[in-house]
Amino acid sequence: MYTAYLADTPNGRKIPIALEELALDYRVQPVDLGADEQHTPAFERMSPNGKIPVLVDGASGAALFESNAILFHLAATSGRLIPDNPAGRATVLQWLFLQAASIGPMLGQLWWFRHASPTPNPQALARYTKEARRLYGVIERRLATTPYIAGDSYTVADIACWPWLVTHDELGLDIAAWPAVAAWLDQVAARPAVQRGLARSAEPAHV
Numbered sequence: 001m002y003t004a005y006l007a008d009t010p011n012g013r014k015i016p017i018a019l020e021e022l023a024l025d026y027r028v029q030p031v032d033l034g035a036d037e038q039h040t041p042a043f044e045r046m047s048p049n050g051k052i053p054v055l056v057d058g059a060s061g062a063a064l065f066e067s068n069a070i071l072f073h074l075a076a077t078s079g080r081l082i083p084d085n086p087a088g089r090a091t092v093l094q095w096l097f098l099q100a101a102s103i104g105p106m107l108g109q110l111w112w113f114r115h116a117s118p119t120p121n122p123q124a125l126a127r128y129t130k131e132a133r134r135l136y137g138v139i140e141r142r143l144a145t146t147p148y149i150a151g152d153s154y155t156v157a158d159i160a161c162w163p164w165l166v167t168h169d170e171l172g173l174d175i176a177a178w179p180a181v182a183a184w185l186d187q188v189a190a191r192p193a194v195q196r197g198l199a200r201s202a203e204p205a206h207v
C-alpha cells in the first residue's frame, strides 16, 4: 500500500494516474499548499525541496519525491509503462527530463503570471507565452512522428507530460495550432486510468 501526498496540480495528478494504470493499492493524503503544509518539518523530511508529490511505500517506509522519479520508480519496479531495454529507457528518461526541466517550469510560470501575480507583468507574460508555445511545438513535432511521447507505446513520459499540456486553455493557448498534440491529449484523456487518477487527485482533504 502506497501513500501519495498530493495537491490537485499537474505534478500531483501524475501520481494517481500512474498508480491507477498499474492497478496499485494506494491512499491519497492531500497536502494544503495554501496553508504551507509542504513546508512543515515533517513534510520536508520526506521532500527536502518542500514540494508535492511524495510517494511513501508502506512496506519499506521509504519516501520518494520529484514526480518523475516517482513515475520512473513505479514503472521500473512494475516492469510496465516503460520499455525493458536500456535504449528505450533512456528515451523515456529524456522526455521525463524535458518535462521536468522545461515544460513544467515554463508553463508553471506562465500560469502564475496569468492567474496569480498581484501586478500585471506584460514582459513576463510575453516571455513565458513564447517559451510555452515553443515547447508545444517541440511536442507537436515529436507526436507527428510517433503515436506516444517516447515512441510506439504509452509510457510514463506521456503521464508526465499530459497533465501539463492539457492546461492550454488556462494558459491562453489555442490548441488548434498543435493538432498532433490535441489528438494525443484526447486519446490519453480517454484512458479510464487517467479519468480515475484525476478523480482521486481531486479528493478532498481528510477530516
Ligand SMILES: N[C@@H](CCC(=O)N[C@@H](CS)C(=O)NCC(=O)O)C(=O)O
Pocket (backbone or CB within 6 Å): 007, 009, 010, 011, 012, 033, 038, 050, 051, 052, 053, 065, 066, 067, 068, 100, 104
Ligand atoms: N520538479 C518537481 C516540481 C514539484 C512542484 O513544483 N510542486 C508544486 C505543485 S505542482 C508545489 O509543491 N508547490 C508548492 C510550493 O512550491 O511551495 C516535481 O516534478 O515533483
